[in-house]
Amino acid sequence: MTTEQLVAQIHKKKSFLCIGLDVDLTKIPKHLLETEDPIFEFNKAIIDATHHLCVAYKPNIAFYEAYGIDGWKSLKKTIDYLNKNHPEIFTIADAKRGDIGNTSSMYAKAFFEDLAFDSVTIAPYMGKDSVEPFLAFPNKHTILLALTSNQGAFDFQTKKLENQELYKQVIETSKTYENSENLMYVVGATKASYFKEIRKIIPNSFLLVPGVGAQGGSLQEVCKYGLSSNIGLLINSSRGIIYASNAKDFAEVAAQKATDLKNEMQEFL
Amino acid sequence: MTTEQLVAQIHKKKSFLCIGLDVDLTKIPKHLLETEDPIFEFNKAIIDATHHLCVAYKPNIAFYEAYGIDGWKSLKKTIDYLNKNHPEIFTIADAKRGDIGNTSSMYAKAFFEDLAFDSVTIAPYMGKDSVEPFLAFPNKHTILLALTSNQGAFDFQTKKLENQELYKQVIETSKTYENSENLMYVVGATKASYFKEIRKIIPNSFLLVPGVGAQGGSLQEVCKYGLSSNIGLLINSSRGIIYASNAKDFAEVAAQKATDLKNEMQEFL
Structure with a gap:
């Protein structure tokens, strides 16, 4: 999917909501556990009920890997269901991968070809040659972890790397990577004040x-500092919606719950 | 597996070799492609031929994910074969995972419980709460990316974060994590001169x-600066052995090839 198609969808639906499909069998309704594939049945019901309210779905891959081969099958069924029934919706494999060049190519193949996601999240620690294999896929998007929403983000990301915070260095440096036009970035809502600084480096990404x-971030604050001329935001909610x-x-x-968030977004569009 | 058991195995076998099981179907012998599970058959043959020469096996998970559900099945068969036939061998899921707390717990469950690996590699970018869920498993080991062997390592890892190189900060900070005794670290052989500095921070890990x-590092140099009183090294070779x-x-x-490397190691034991 091209960025233009994503932006068109946002304007059409008047929403930049992304719904996280993080399925935990201990949290889903009990009656689903009797079905053959509870994870997929849960996702299907959520997708059927919310696809007109959001522009993206984001399964966090950990929740599928935790159930081994069965989990991997449920993930495949979910992305196939999305690609068949809602091809206009942007799909994100929240996988946080990244490895040396030839190995990153294998991950890119897994998520962009075998599973046919539109995008994948990538950890930047290993640098250029761990990211570029993902960027080589046309009309696929690589979402780099810049500033994450968890407490551990303060361990390294906000510290200064040669006089500039690491997360800013990650963003600056990534702009020099080949095919960097395929980059997006993860930026946690819990740090809304940082959006202003980030928009100086990447005004449109x-x-x-x-x-x-659930994690306490404010939509109002994020939009105030984060909106760009082409919207440039995908707001994710996982537990707050699906559970x-x-x-x-x-x-x-x-x-x-998705409608409530979508309605909050409308005033910014 | 405890660290003591790993050290005992090293002394018994006079080897600290780790063999990477990074199976690429385009590189394995053609006759295996006719079998029902070529990836597993390749791994089984390599394991049968080399288990007395090495103390660890390290499948890089990307190579399995790239083949979808079939790849995941081959991975499961491989780790089950190892755990059943060679329970004394240390197993490493080279997965380079890391996510916010509750999600890292799911990854830990996937690799430590469902697949029953002894250890898993973890990217440090997201900090404390992304690493500690792995450390909570007794007698399981979390191998943190410190200084990787690829060119991209120079993008961030060797730059100074508040006057100390990022990779050193990662190591220093990780020592404060709960259950940090379960930590090991990835340190690329291509940067042997850094081992001296690293041993000042973690003399025994x-x-x-x-x-x-394949990537050009020298065993001699690594041993000179990296050996600790309990050996403290696992030298990985993937392509150089299996292909x-x-x-x-x-x-x-x-x-x-494994014998050659093992023989080179003996003089350091």
């Missing part, structure tokens, strides 16, 4: 923003 | 060392 809601209810009406309640 | 052979031949005798040739 799309930012995937976790941490609104809003664990009764039989979970999908409708999820849709209600 | 085990270091997993990629980059000997030394792609004819029917590939496993014997692999064993010969």
